[in-house]
Amino acid sequence: MSTARKDLLVIGAGPYAYSAAAYARDRGLDTTMVGRPMSFWRDQMPQDMYLRSGPDWHLDATGEHTFAAFFEDRGLDPADHDPIPIGLFLDHTDWFAERTGLAVDERMVEDLTKPDGVFVASMADGTTIEATSVLAAPGVGYFAQLPPWHDRVPEDRRAHTVDLVSFDDLAGARVAVIGGRQSAYEWAALLCDHGAERVDVVHRHPVPAFDKVSWRFVDAYVDQTLAQRGWWRALTADQRAGIAREFWEVGRLTLEHWLVPRLRPEVVHRHPETEVVDVAGDGPVTLTLSDGEVLDVDHVVFASGYRPDVARVPYLAGVRDRIDATDGFPDLSEGFETSLPGLYTVGFLATRDFGPFYGFTKGCPSAARIVVDEMLR
Template sequence: MDDALSTNVLFVGAGPYGLSAAALARERGMDTQVVGRPMGFWYEHMPEGMLLRSGTDWHLDAAGVHTFEAYLRERGLTRDEVVPIPLALFRDYAEWFRRVKQVTVRLEHVLDITRRDGGFDAELTGGGHIHAQAVVAAPGVGYFRQVPGWAAGVPEARATHSAGLVRFDALAGRRVLIVGGRQSAYEWAALLAEHGADRVDIVHRHPVPRFEAVSWKFFDDCVEGTLRVAGWWRRMTATERNAIVTQCWQAGRGTLEPWLPARLNPEVVHVWPDAEIVHARGGEGDDAVRVTLSGAESLTADQVVFATGFAPDLARVPYLAGLLDRIATREGFPLLDENFQTSVPGLYLTGFAASQDFGPFLGFVKAAPASATILVRHLQARLG
């Protein structure tokens, strides 16, 4: 292992949080290595034609220079031309950001991270190793998909999480059952209908959500508070935190985008609110999956899609296996200090994994520059 590459900071993951922090660290003169696929989840687990819920003021640059709006100006585009923001456009922005910030990414994956010589050794898929004084990991939500318990009764070939369904042509002329009732459930239904699905049933336990424009401006105060006061989220009272959680829920889950209903062809898309699946069977060979709803209705489907979100479970992140027994956790989340540092000195976790200790807005791109600012400030102090 003497021929391992050495660096100050290893960034594991090249999504919004990893790129944002790596770019700032590089600007501050730190020696860095970034491993992963740039915006990998956004390419591999988000479908073409998807529209984002974010505004043009959401970006990656902690310095506030190479923002999404700066990218639009360079391309001669106005806000009105790009809202709602197409997935492909924001991916292009992230690539532009990486290029202008000169962030080089090693197109490999980290297999394992272990402690070594007061720092860390990371084993890569290509067989190499990187020795780093500190590690910043931003595990994507793809590790944390959740499905209901009865999903085990559906053959693997007939079931997928929404994050695993990004191409729809193979389902043309087929019957699809979507379990879940938030943005991804309804948007995937729209995309399936537009790609020729014969029938799409959406089943969820709550009433049909509202479809109307919402403002995410309250995130501004959250981000500013996080930057202004160390440990801002954890210093709040439970009542104050619950109020923000409620705002996030109402904006992100209780209300869906107003452009969706026009795309939900009623001849194809059928909605079953206030219902849940009590029994599932079939799906072997050419058989369809047959489910029974709580109201005794029966549905058949060639494919079941679980738009059932994500739940934290650090044990699902394979490259952390060698450190897992040293990382303190609570309810699947790592316990972090005010600088995103875990109970393993020098190991930092950010993004969705940090949302328990920093607030639910850490699950959104909006908070990436603030996270980068706090992380890099502490890394500078730690590493000198």
């Protein structure tokens, strides 16, 4: 049996979905959000990790129920929570949902179609939801990237960081971490915290810097995106490359200073400017590096990032042939609309057309304003 038709169906229940759904309701759209609330953050991030952002990054497109407002409401001093534990951010998202009256329908979408000008979402429980517009907000978990040789490591001895969130089973283990950006070194720190015997961090670039950085430079770019419709795509290729370099230098070449005391030198061994050239072994795994060093490890962790590919979002299979894409990114309008009228997407899949900051929670409020205003145009 089909439910009544909605103005907007938001598929996903992460930060971008929360922002957009709350703002859409605020603007008068009859909105349903489906998914497991903040499931990626709860289930695919370690409970004892920390955020790189501060209280100034929030979800509310109206600027009222912000992260800073949460701190004030709870009587918390930001200085006592620097860096911010992930659990505190999740408490804030629960608070945001309560304050905005945002409810999440925890049914899951299995398939999305648009047979007669109206979207029909087929749910896992056999029901359907009809909607005039759909906002897809898939998390990065769909887009984990792995090196070509990953399947030469036995399945029970390998994991991408997106899947490794508990470390107790690796106490006393020898672990190779493949990658050298924030997640690689943070997972190395977590492995130290949980008693790993040895951690080898292998990456093709030099050892990154560890320092206190400011993300304030992003504010001006988000303001420009709001002030000028299509601002990012109006930039020259050189201008976009320059901003991307700035973002890379702060967010990728420099890692958080608070990791350093946790990277125990007797445990963590770094292998900069090297890569794995051979893999052997069904029990303990032998990795041969490009500099000739051989590592015998019990487990391999791939901190190899994410690669966008709209075709990997399973619930979009029914409309995939109507979504134009380039290099895995859906081709989006200046209002986050795909080539299928009425279907929008935000977050990681929008970073090519809106800038790298839209892969982070910093972009949530502005993306919500732009996409909802586009629906109401």
